[in-house]
Amino acid sequence: MNIIETEMLTKRFRRYKKQAGIAGSIKGLIKRDYEEITSVSELDLTIKEGEFVGLIGPNGAGKTTLVKMLTGIIAPTSGKVSVMGYYPNDLKNDFKQQYAVVMGQKSQLFFDLTVEDTLRLFKEIYGIPEAEYQSAKNFFIELFHVKELMNVQVRTMSLGERMKMELIVALLHNPRVLFLDEPTIGLDSVASKQIRGFLREINEAKGTTIMLTSHYMEDIKALCSRSVVINHGSKIYDGNTEQLFERYQKHKKISLTFDAPMELPEIGFGVSMISETPYKKVMKVSKEKASELLSVLMKFNPSDISVEEEDIGTIVERIYGEEGSSLDEIS
Numbered sequence: 512m513n514i515i516e517t518e519m520l521t522k523r524f525r526r527y528k529k530q531a532g533i534a535g536s537i538k539g540l541i542k543r544d545y546e547e548i549t550s551v552s553e554l555d556l557t558i559k560e561g562e563f564v565g566l567i568g569p570n571g572a573g574k575t576t577l578v579k580m581l582t583g584i585i586a587p588t589s590g591k592v593s594v595m596g597y598y599p600n601d602l603k604n605d606f607k608q609q610y611a612v613v614m615g616q617k618s619q620l621f622f623d624l625t626v627e628d629t630l631r632l633f634k635e636i637y638g639i640p641e642a643e644y645q646s647a648k649n650f651f652i653e654l655f656h657v658k659e660l661m662n663v664q665v666r667t668m669s670l671g672e673r674m675k676m677e678l679i680v681a682l683l684h685n686p687r688v689l690f691l692d693e694p695t696i697g698l699d700s701v702a703s704k705q706i707r708g709f710l711r712e713i714n715e716a717k718g719t720t721i722m723l724t725s726h727y728m729e730d731i732k733a734l735c736s737r738s739v740v741i742n743h744g745s746k747i748y749d750g751n752t753e754q755l756f757e758r759y760q761k762h763k764k765i766s767l768t769f770d771a772p773m774e775l776p777e778i779g780f781g782v783s784m785i786s787e788t789p790y791k792k793v794m795k796v797s798k799e800k801a802s803e804l805l806s807v808l809m810k811f812n813p814s815d816i817s818v819e820e821e822d823i824g825t826i827v828e829r830i831y832g833e834e835g836s837s838l839d840e841i842s
């Protein structure tokens with residue numbers, strides 16, 4: 512069953528265009544010039560119940576605008592949108608009860624309350640019956656291993672602990688759809704990995720449909736079997752995530768940190784150095800050579816080593832750049 516359906520979905524904004532200088536400001540008081548921006552353009556999208564979909568695109572691509580239309584925060588300019596059978600912008604209570612939004616950069620927690628109190632507060636907000644509340648709470652406490660944090664004030668928690676709480680609060684009422692925006696932002700690699708594990712578990716155990724927006728390609732690669740790439744408001748790829756990376760990702764970025772100043776010899780593998788200080792080296796290597804290079808680099812005893820995927824901007828450029836690539840062919 513399709514839980515999200517859009518057809519020719521379009522959102523245009525009118526933006527005041529101020530002319531430069533004081534003269535421009537004064538002129539603007541009398542006559543205003545506007546420019547029209549098409550943030551989402553004729554977008555067709557269907558998502559089945561239970562899917563875990565990555566929504567990716569460079570800054571300003573239209574991701575947030577799309578999610579705002581799917582959650583009813585803004586109305587489309589034209590086209591059709593249906594989420595769980597509702598027109599989101601009607602903002603029916605039944606609709607709002609069935610989805611959740613978690614944003615890595617915005618918190619819905621009350622920093623002075625303990626987690627126990629916060630959860631109880633959200634129980635009341637969502638009107639969750641006591642028995643259901645207890646069972647959901649226990650399920651998440653166990654899943655996220657947060658038993659010892661229940662009576663801790665939110666403000667004293669680490670970023671990773673707080674993100675777990677954001678997810679518990681959002682999922683307490685068992686929503687059918689979860690919209691996630693940058694859930695691992697600012698987290699170290701251990702905490703990010705943990706959060707990814709929980710999200711996978713929630714998707715599998717509860718069948719929650721998840722739409723994940725992230726600039727971290729590692730999140731998308733680890734979690735989403737399907738990816739939707741948008742650029743300038745239009746869909747430019749919709750399909751298998753593995754194929755997306757296989758086809759459009761050429762390099763990996765490897766960062767090494769050392770406890771003492773280190774000068775690396777010429778290491779070959781066609782490596783190009785992105786930045787270099789005595790304590791930190793960041794380099795780019797073709798994805799085929801990455802693991803071989805890693806085993807060589809380990810011999811220099813780095814105190815930390817990380818491997819990152821290419822950023823979405825580079826992937827988008829390749830999608831455009833590939834001769835004959837068309838959406839029909841890819842998806």
Ligand SMILES: Nc1ncnc2c1ncn2[C@@H]1O[C@H](COP(=O)(O)OP(=O)(O)OP(=O)(O)O)[C@@H](O)[C@H]1O
Binds near residue numbers: 549568574
């Ligand atoms: N309320 C608004 N009024 C005018 N223009 C807007 C409004 N909201 C978004 N836009 C414009 O629409 C375009 C898409 O913005 P949107 O926030 O959806 O992009 P995004 O893909 O979420 O970007 P980011 O990754 O930077 O968050 C941008 O050019 C933005 O400036």
